[in-house]
Amino acid sequence: MNIANVKQKSLKQRKIKDNFMVGLLYLSTLIVITPLIIIISYVIYNGINALNWDFFVHELGSPTRAMQGRPTGLVHTILGTAVVDTLALLIALPVGVGSGILLSEYPDNKLNPALRIINDTLNGMPAILKGLLAFALIVKPMGTFSGLAGGVALAFVMIPIIARATESALMNIPWSIREAGLAIGLPRWRVIMSTVIPAAKTGLVTGFLIAFARAVGEAAPLMFTSFGNNYLPKHWTGMIFGPVDTLPQRLYSLAISPYKEWHAMGWAAGIILLVFVITLFIFARVLTAEKKYES
Amino acid sequence: MEKIPEKNKEIIIKNDSIDMANCPTCSTKVRIEAKNLTIKYGKEFGVKNVSVPIHDKNVTALIGPSGCGKTTFLRCLNRMHDLNKKVSISGQVLLDGQDIYDSKVNPVNIRRKIGMVFQKPTPFPTMSIYDNVVAGLKLVGIRNKSLLNEVCEKALTQAALFDEVKDRLKSPGGSLSGGQQQRLSIARALAIEPEVILMDEPTSSLDPKSTLKIEDLIFELKKNYSIVIVTHNLPQAARVSDCSIFMYLGELIEYGKTEKLFKNPSDKRTEEYITGKFG
Amino acid sequence: MANNLGNIINKKPIHIIYRWLGDKIFLSLSFILGLTIVLLAIAMGFVLYSESGETFKTFGVWGFIKGTDWDAGLHMSFGALPFIFGTLVTSIFSLLIAFLPSIAIAIFIAEYAPKWLSNITDNLINLIAAIPSVVVGIWGIFVFAPWMRDTFYMPIFLWTAENYPTLLPIIGSPIGYGMTTATIILALMIIPYITVLTKDAIKKVPQEQREAAYALGATKWEVIRMAILPYARGGIMAGAMLSFGRAIGETMAVAMLIGNKNSFPFSIVGPASTIPSVIINEFREAVSNIHVSSLMALGLILFVISLIVNLIAAYITRKLSITGGKVI
Numbered sequence: 089m090n091i092a093n094v095k096q097k098s099l100k101q102r103k104i105k106d107n108f109m110v111g112l113l114y115l116s117t118l119i120v121i122t123p124l125i126i127i128i129s130y131v132i133y134n135g136i137n138a139l140n141w142d143f144f145v146h147e148l149g150s151p152t153r154a155m156q157g158r159p160t161g162l163v164h165t166i167l168g169t170a171v172v173d174t175l176a177l178l179i180a181l182p183v184g185v186g187s188g189i190l191l192s193e194y195p196d197n198k199l200n201p202a203l204r205i206i207n208d209t210l211n212g213m214p215a216i217l218k219g220l221l222a223f224a225l226i227v228k229p230m231g232t233f234s235g236l237a238g239g240v241a242l243a244f245v246m247i248p249i250i251a252r253a254t255e256s257a258l259m260n261i262p263w264s265i266r267e268a269g270l271a272i273g274l275p276r277w278r279v280i281m282s283t284v285i286p287a288a289k290t291g292l293v294t295g296f297l298i299a300f301a302r303a304v305g306e307a308a309p310l311m312f313t314s315f316g317n318n319y320l321p322k323h324w325t326g327m328i329f330g331p332v333d334t335l336p337q338r339l340y341s342l343a344i345s346p347y348k349e350w351h352a353m354g355w356a357a358g359i360i361l362l363v364f365v366i367t368l369f370i371f372a373r374v375l376t377a378e379k380k381y382e383s
Numbered sequence: 384m385e386k387i388p389e390k391n392k393e394i395i396i397k398n399d400s401i402d403m404a405n406c407p408t409c410s411t412k413v414r415i416e417a418k419n420l421t422i423k424y425g426k427e428f429g430v431k432n433v434s435v436p437i438h439d440k441n442v443t444a445l446i447g448p449s450g451c452g453k454t455t456f457l458r459c460l461n462r463m464h465d466l467n468k469k470v471s472i473s474g475q476v477l478l479d480g481q482d483i484y485d486s487k488v489n490p491v492n493i494r495r496k497i498g499m500v501f502q503k504p505t506p507f508p509t510m511s512i513y514d515n516v517v518a519g520l521k522l523v524g525i526r527n528k529s530l531l532n533e534v535c536e537k538a539l540t541q542a543a544l545f546d547e548v549k550d551r552l553k554s555p556g557g558s559l560s561g562g563q564q565q566r567l568s569i570a571r572a573l574a575i576e577p578e579v580i581l582m583d584e585p586t587s588s589l590d591p592k593s594t595l596k597i598e599d600l601i602f603e604l605k606k607n608y609s610i611v612i613v614t615h616n617l618p619q620a621a622r623v624s625d626c627s628i629f630m631y632l633g634e635l636i637e638y639g640k641t642e643k644l645f646k647n648p649s650d651k652r653t654e655e656y657i658t659g660k661f662g
Numbered sequence: 663m664a665n666n667l668g669n670i671i672n673k674k675p676i677h678i679i680y681r682w683l684g685d686k687i688f689l690s691l692s693f694i695l696g697l698t699i700v701l702l703a704i705a706m707g708f709v710l711y712s713e714s715g716e717t718f719k720t721f722g723v724w725g726f727i728k729g730t731d732w733d734a735g736l737h738m739s740f741g742a743l744p745f746i747f748g749t750l751v752t753s754i755f756s757l758l759i760a761f762l763p764s765i766a767i768a769i770f771i772a773e774y775a776p777k778w779l780s781n782i783t784d785n786l787i788n789l790i791a792a793i794p795s796v797v798v799g800i801w802g803i804f805v806f807a808p809w810m811r812d813t814f815y816m817p818i819f820l821w822t823a824e825n826y827p828t829l830l831p832i833i834g835s836p837i838g839y840g841m842t843t844a845t846i847i848l849a850l851m852i853i854p855y856i857t858v859l860t861k862d863a864i865k866k867v868p869q870e871q872r873e874a875a876y877a878l879g880a881t882k883w884e885v886i887r888m889a890i891l892p893y894a895r896g897g898i899m900a901g902a903m904l905s906f907g908r909a910i911g912e913t914m915a916v917a918m919l920i921g922n923k924n925s926f927p928f929s930i931v932g933p934a935s936t937i938p939s940v941i942i943n944e945f946r947e948a949v950s951n952i953h954v955s956s957l958m959a960l961g962l963i964l965f966v967i968s969l970i971v972n973l974i975a976a977y978i979t980r981k982l983s984i985t986g987g988k989v990i
Contacts (some may be wrong), residue, residue: 094527094530095524096523096524097523098523098527099489099492100492101524102522102817102884103525103881105881105883106881106883106884107881109772109950110883111766112621112766112984113769113770113774114770115788116762116763116766116767117766117767117770118772119763119849120763120767120787120790120853121783121786121787121910123683123790123850124786124790124793126801126805127793127797127798128793128800129913130801130804131797131801134804134877153466181701181988182737183695183698184697185695186691186692186694186695186698187692187695187696187698188700189692190692190693190696190845191696193692194692196691197693197696199693199696199697199700200696201744202700203696203700204701205976206700206703207699208972208976209703209969209972209973210702210703210706210913210970211698211772212904212907212908212968212972212975213706213965213968213969214911214912214913214938214964214968215911215913216709216809216911216938216942216961216964217706217911217912217940217961217964217965218706218707219701220941220945220958220961220962221705221706221709221711221712223945224709225705225709232735243703246754247699247702248699251699261754275680275681275684275685276685276688277680277684277685277687277688277689278684280688281769295932301792302677302973304794305792305793305794305795305796305797305967306794306795307794307796307913307914308795308913308914308938308942311942311945311946312945312946315946328418334795336794336795336914338794339794339797339800340796340799340917340918343715343796343800343803343804343918344803347953351804354800355800358796358800361796363790363795364788364793365793365794366702366729366792367790369788373785373788380776385726461877462875463873463876466872466873466876491879491880491881492879494876494877494879495879496876496879498877498878499873501870501873501874501876501877503870505870505871505874505889506872506875507871507875507889507893508892508893509892509893509895510892518807518888519878519880522878522880522884524889539876568874571878572877572878575878575879654668659946
């Protein structure tokens with residue numbers, strides 16, 4: 089028997105299937121991209137009117153304030169977000185970068201295999217559990233919800249991402265650069281600090297931006313750590329040691345509240361969050377593109 | 384595809400030292416014929432104005448130093464360059480008189496007639512040995528079990544692999560040794576009953592013992608197929624091929640019977656290469 | 663010269679400290695920071711375990727897990743089953759919905775789209791992952807859920823009421839907030855993760871595999887079916903598993919859209935609850951110890967599920983990855 093004599097699928101049939109599948113690929117992509125555009129458009133459309141001067145200079149106050157049409161805004165939320173996110177970054181950076189250095193610069197360290205698996209697992213853990221951990225570690229002993237607890241909870245979100253990003257950014261630096269440093273008699277830590285890390289700068293910053301963008305949008309870990317607050321604290325330390333408002337958590341509270349005025353402010357908070365996150369996202373992308381271009 | 388200006392064509396023909404119509408060495412008919420073939424990567428020349436016949440039931444070896452364009456030329460014979468948009472090709476490749484770069488010709492059909500074996504063994508690692516061999520048949524919707532079994536056995540036997548794997552046809556293709564994987568790749572190419580087989584340094588990643596097996600196999604296969612083999616290994620070219628093509632810097636320098644080309648090359652560059660002065 | 667310099671540096675006592683002690687301190691510091699991460703993970707498990715002690719003492723571990731009653735008002739009786747069920751069902755179905763489109767998009771980006779379109783699509787898909795969960799949630803509350811209610815749930819509900827009234831409890835109340843709405847949104851939110859991981863897996867398929875398939879006379883789609891997808895399957899499965907982990911832990915959007923009903927029976931479009939959503943809804947207001955403890959116990963269950971999912975993903979990555987043409 090010869091295969092040429094057997095009935096075969098014609099090339100035309102196969103081509104039709106090919107084109108059909110390509111059609112499906114385009115269709116899936118379109119179907120998934122559409123909601124993205126719809127969501128962004130809705131957020132902007134519904135929130136843009138609430139984004140006025142008052143929004144940036146007044147505090148929220150009680151619901152009656154908004155219902156009576158008195159000026160109300162989210163200045164305390166924006167400031168609170170800045171404080172909590174900065175705290176989180178300050179806590180997460182040393183831990184994340186230090187672990188990343190251990191993973192990439194001391195490949196033989198006995199801790200590394202376990203650290204790598206645990207770090208990945210921690211990264212995959214739901215953010216809400218990081219909130220529960222911060223609640224047990226900070227809120228309970230302190231006896232109060234606080235910006236600090238919120239910062240710690242968000243730091244737990246950032247740490248594994250920063251550690252991973254640091255590791256891969258440093259790994260990308262050729263080993264010869266380290267050898268060159270060691271060869272002129274520099275100690276290892278000097279080589280890492282003054283040649284490896286500067287060389288990996290772009291990769292590191294990109295990683296930090298991605299970690300930061302992830303944490304900025306998180307509400308779940310903040311709900312029972314920084315808790316939320318309708319007012320500005322009397323003294324700025326209140327932002328660290330007392331309950332403080334943050335954008336994602338405030339957006340949630342506004343959205344599930346029964347007041348129409350607050351819904352509009354929720355959409356507006358959405359615009360700010362989106363603008364912030366998308367800016368970080370674009371920055372990270374531009375940096376990555378530049379890095380590719382350099383190499 | 385670019386056209387070569389008429390003026391250049393004349394020069395090529397004038398300079399062509401090869402009598403293509405009557406190859407002095409081969410009695411079999413011409414299967415593939417390259418005519419004024421030029422291949423460019425972007426602006427760089429890969430192959431310059433090559434015209435050469437490839438005969439039926441015959442092994443043709445492509446030799447030359449690395450970067451001379453032999454692999455580029457080989458890949459052009461079954462339109463593998465279609466995958467890379469940067470490559471532009473001008474000239475003709477005739478398969479039994481029909482230009483394979485004609486716009487009416489589908490590369491999928493060409494590749495079924497002109498099979499290919501690569502430098503590295505390329506079994507599909509998740510498929511079983513059996514499925515690897517019949518992969519090409521299943522593509523065209525052949526599902527007849529007994530036919531598939533028959534073709535599988537035949538192809539594996541031709542590739543001198545059947546006895547070694549007949550008891551474990553269902554185990555994954557990736558579980559074989561390097562030499563066996565390469566023979567599996569050859570069996571897979573044979574299963575679709577091509578007319579020509581292109582081999583791109585098929586033994587370069589194998590140990591001497593496996594290399595010898597593949598060479599024996601090539602010797603067997605040429606009874607039925609026309610084979611073009613790219614090789615770095617000059618003794619191998621001398622052992623397996625009937626005709627040899629020597630390329631240098633993208634140009635065809637010399638073509639002829641392997642024996643003559645190795646013992647009594649007519650071009651100085653060929654002589655230098657064969658005697659190991661460069662390459 | 664470099665050697666001379668090194669000798670001079672080495673001989674000065676201050677530089678011995680600088681070299682030797684500096685390296686020691688630096689390594690110790692890195693080690694401690696690395697250890698912090700390990701301790702964090704252990705602390706997470708330990709804290710959740712110890713905080714949920716009271717619940718497990720009162721109801722028993724198994725009793726809590728299979729308990730279907732969640733009553734923080736009158737009887738102070740707590741059971742986790744409705745939430746475990748809600749979490750698993752929404753996650754599994756969102757994965758089922760998201761899987762094929764994600765792979766399609768990954769193939770589109772990696773193999774089919776021209777470079778400019780591929781870049782744009784890649785960025786847009788990543789942007790979906792960047793949108794904060796609460797922003798998706800507010801859109802869901804005010805736009806998507808009402809639209810689903812009016813377009814699908816109500817007509818289906820009314821039609822069923824007329825023709826098969828006995829099936830109504832299975833359909834559930836068509837208020838718009840419920841299982842189906844949450845699942846669809848969840849699917850949208852995990853698509854970027856599966857897509858990115860699938861794309862990475864596809865890009866790792868060696869060019870030779872593609873060429874081998876082309877050389878057999880395969881069309882482009884056949885190359886993808888025959889050579890690319892099977893080769894990348896380890897990465898794809900691990901990606902799906904990791905995305906499943908994401909779906910399990912996704913909190914805000916689900917809490918805003920699932921309707922928050924803490925009890926059985928479940929219905930297709932009716933309200934329900936997941937572990938994260940009930941923690942978000944009740945933890946802030948929980949006063950009694952046993953209530954807090956039960957929420958922590960739910961957290962522990964979430965921790966265990968998430969741990970298992972992540973470890974399976976890591977295992978798949980190792981087990982199914984293909985190196986050098988060999989299946990390990």
